[in-house]
Amino acid sequence: MKLSFYTAAALLAVSSCSQAADITRYPLPNNSSFPIAAAVEVPAGKAVIYESGKVPAPLDSKAEKNSAAYWGNTEQQTVNVLAQIEASLKSKQLSMADVVKMTVFLVGDPALDGKMDFAGFMRGYTQFFGTKQQPNLPARSAFQIAGLVAEGMLVEIEVIAVRP
Secondary structure (H helix, E strand, O other): OOOOHHHHHHHHHHHHHHHHOOOEEEOOOOOOOOOOEOEEEOOOOOOEEEEEEEOOOOOOOOOOOOOHHHHOOHHHHHHHHHHHHHHHHHHOOOOHHHEEEEEEEEEOEHHHOOEOOHHHHHHHHOOOOOOOOOOOOOEEEEEEEOOOOOOOOOEEEEEEEEOO
């Protein structure tokens, strides 16, 4: 089948428009103010970047190794990990606004009788997501797990980003 110049041009225009479509972030129902998306839709043709899980760097390397002072609390570890993710994305000419999915692994905090400090995590998370400067919210899951690679680590986060 031969396409006329005009038919080919029209098909190319439709194809380009579909690739230029914006990412759609669906809000949580009932006007929830919780800072995650219920879902994120990525149009075909977008480059997807899978960032490996990041764990915190020591907060105070002079403190007793693997202690709470060494790693910090859940909020401090969350900020540390998200700052690492932000730097990694920046090195790829991306930003936190390009994150479409986040998976969070939280270890139970000994100071909280082995329960994860979700409130501490959220205090760190909301410094990066749902702000005036960065309102784009990812779809997100958070889990309490038994442990991470080093004693005292409470947070590991992996993200998926899409190149705009």
